[in-house]
Amino acid sequence: MSTTTPTSATAAGTDGGPVRESAAHAFEVRASDTARSDAERAALMEAPVFGTVFTDHMARVTWTADGGWRDHRVEKHAPLQLNPAAAVLHYGQEVFEGLKAYQHADGSVWTFRPWANAARMAASARRLALPELPEADFLGSIEALVRTDAAWVPSGAETSLYLRPFMFASETFLGVRPAREVEYVVIASPVGPYFSSGVKPVAIWVVQDYHRAGPGGTGFAKCGGNYAASLLPQQEAYAHGCEQVCFLDAVTNTELEELGGMNVFVVGADGSVSTPPLNGSILEGVTRSSVLTLLGEAGREVHERPIPLAEVRAGLEDGSVAEVFACGTAAVVTPIGRLASGDFDLTVGDGETGAVTAWVRDQLTGIQYGRAEDRHGWMHRLI
Structure with a gap:
């Protein structure tokens, strides 16, 4: 890690490319x-x-x-x-x-x-x-x-x-x-x-009557309208004892997309990790990108693919889904301990922070705070 103090005209640290100019x-x-x-x-x-x-x-x-x-x-x-x-x-x-x-x-x-x-x-x-x-x-x-x-x-x-x-x-x-x-x-x-509540598993309400964004819309853009659209479903989540809401896709209403302000990851019992693909209606999270890189370098099988809600529900019931977590700048990496909706209420794993979730969070925050x-x-x- 560089310890050179940057000047007012150059940036210290790059994504593998040239030094960035600063104004x-x-x-x-x-x-x-x-x-x-x-x-x-x-x-x-x-x-x-x-x-x-x-x-x-x-x-x-x-x-x-x-x-x-x-x-x-x-x-x-x-x-x-x-x-x-x-x-x-x-x-x-x-x-x-x-x-x-x-x-x-x-x-x-x-x-x-x-x-x-x-x-x-x-x-x-x-x-x-x-x-x-x-x-x-x-x-x-x-x-x-x-x-x-x-x-x-x-x-x-x-x-x-x-x-x-x-x-x-x-x-x-x-x-x-x-x-x-x-x-x-x-x-x-x-x-x-x-x-x-600090860093501990949160409960997520999977909303099936509202959508955050749709094809051709502004889902990939970080704009206020997307967040305004999430507030009514968020109230629904609160009413059911959940801290956040997860949206399904607007076309089939069957696949996970993202939370109100975070991307979502599903960890299989076999150690593989999946997250919904960037399809134009999902925000391209900086934390999401970083998590994918860290997991891939650790040798994990990583998939950016559509994730049917039915698959996650079945996986939580039969144990083939071990962990679910969310990530974003504000919350970094947040374990999900419960997924609920109008027709189901499921505990993720044992309801505690899973090993993969904890490892990802430790790696990411270690870099951010200079410990790694x-x-x-x-x-x-x-x-």
Whole structure:
């Protein structure tokens, strides 16, 4: 793992390719006049709950159809001013990303495969008819913000600084067309485990009456509409004592696709691992991709294939399915201990975290927190 401090113009760590360019030097830092004191910050970070506390600053870049990307800055975290006729409020033209900054034992701060997030955000933007933010600006915005708010990066176990880049149509216009004015913003939040119960098996409600996305839609894009569509089924899951919802495909209503915010994996009793294929309606998870790589390198038989719900139900009943887990940036790798729906309620294995799930999580978090060798150059140093 590299220990060279990156400059403002280059990225430390690659996915096996050339060093990435960063535009961190282009971001003007406009210090907040209401930054919290050390004592106030320490109190807020004592037991961080996901997405409830935010740092003092945010990174921002403005785009116009005539001028392109301009005004790169880090400024005070504050409410955004929008005209009631802003296009995003009426047509949902927005996309977002999620990644984390991790503090290592030596005090350095790193993030995980940010160029993959930059590429996915560009793909999401294309689908939503938004301008594509250059990778150098994406990396630069994260670097500039984390360096400005470095004191907000937590150091406790299972803690990190969650980074939320997002882009939205800010133009004041009610006509139905792509916006000619867009804002890109990054905010940051110190976080602990995604689930309040911590890292332990969760219960999943398999919804059979609603779908998250369909062929030709926006399922592969990380946009708010996909998540809004998951909220009513999520309420149904809560009502049945489950923490999350799993969606089936919209064509046959028989195959697993993904959870409301995570990809899903099924582990066979023979040690093989399967996950639904990227079919245009499933988000191409950065964590998903990394898990597939780690499992393949460990010599496991890995399949990206359609997974019928009937197969999983039968496998849980006869023991041929040993584990089920979910993965994503926020929750990392989460064991699933129960699958339920209107016509079944099944325990996964013995209801505890399985060996494969635990191994994958340990490998991934070991790399992210600097406890394990980064053989792939997945980590990118911020400070």
